[in-house]
Amino acid sequence: MPEERDELIGHIVDELKALPVVPADATARVLARVDAARRAGPSTRSDDDDVIFFPAATDEMQAQSPLARPMPAAAGTRRRFVISVPAAIGYALAATLAGFLIRGALPKQEATVALLGDSVVRAGATVRPVADAAANREAQEAPVAVQFVLDAARASSVALVGDFNSWDGAATPLARDSASGSWSAVVKVAPGRHVYAFLVDGKTWTLDPRAPKAKDSDYGTEQSVIIVGLK
C-alpha cells in the first residue's frame, strides 16, 4: 500500500506538528503526584478496569473480509459470494453448540475471593464469603489481610508488587520461611479486583501459580489476579 501523504496531507501534518505550550509547572505537578501516590500507599482502585479498546470489528476489517471483497471474476462471467439466510442460521447454531461443548470440556475455575473480616486469607485460595457480611457496609469496605505466598527456595529476595502498593518493588518484601523455603507476606488489601506479581531477586517478574492470570492492558505483561470482597 503506497504511503498516503501528499502536499495537502503535508500541510495538515505541519500544522498538527506544532507543539503545544507546556505549563511551567507541568513536571513539578507530575513529581508531586508521584510523591502523593507514594505517601498514600496501597491503592484501592483497579487500574485496568477502565481501559477502553477500539472495537475489533472496524471498517477496514470489513473491507478486508472475504464477505466484503469482490471475488475474482472468471472470463465472461460475474461471480458473487452469496450466503443464504438458512445457511447463516445454521452456522450460528453450530458455533453456539461448539461454544457450549468447549465450555463444558474446560475445568471450572472460580475467582479468588477473600473473606471479609479480620482473618487472614491466602491469595489464590477459593474461600466462601461470610453469610451475613452483606448487611454490613463498613465490613464490606474494610481492607482484608491477605497472605501472599511464593515457593522460591533458591531466591535471595522476593517482593510483592501490585496495584495496591503502586507497583513499588521496595514496598512489600516477603519473608522467607527457612524450613519450607517459601516466601510470604501479609498485606491489607481493599475489597475489589487487584492485580499483582512477585519480583524475584529484584528483577524476575513472577506470577502467582495459585492465582488466575490476566494480561495488563497498559503494559502488555501478564499479572496474577485477586478479587477481595463478597462473591
Add this chain to the structure above:
Amino acid sequence: MSAIDMSIVQRAKRGDRAAFAALVDFYYARCLRFAVHMLGNSQDAEESVQDTFVRVHGALHRYDEFDRFESWLFRILANRCRTTMGREARRSRVLVYGDLPHDRGTPPDVDAIVWREEIQTALAALPAAQREAFLLRHVEGLEYEEMGRITGAGVSALKMRVKRACEFLRLRLAEVERA
C-alpha cells in the same frame, strides 16, 4: 525530535528523581500534543498526560529495555486517552482546543486561524482509531511495527486506518485550502 538518551531512562528506572524529571521534561510536549489532538480538549489532555507520567513512574521497573522507550510511553498514553474518551463519551462533549502556540506579538493571521480550526474539526470528526493511527504515523513519525505494539492492531489494519484518515482529511480540507 531525537530519542531520549537511554542512560536517563536507566537512571530513572533505578529511582533517580532528577532523571525522571528530565524524562518528563523531554517528552511532555509531545505527549500533550498527541493527547490534545486525540481528545480535542486541553484539560482532559493535560490530565491524561499527567496520569501517564505517574503510571510510567510506577511501572518503570517493569520497562523492558529491548522495547523502545518511546513506544512503551505512547502505549500507556494511548490507553489513557482511550480511557478518557470512554468517559467523555458518557458526558456531553465540548470541543475545546487551546494553548496551540502562536506569536502573541504579531496580529493574528485570520486565514491561519481558520485553517487550524478546520483541521481540528476534521480531525475530531475522524473515528478515534483512524485519528490515533494518523497521529502516530504522520505527526509522531512512528513506524507501523511500533504502532502495532502501541495499539495492539496489525500492520495492515493500521495502514488501512491511516489511508482512510488521509482520504477523509483530504476530502474535508481540500476545499478549505483552495479557498
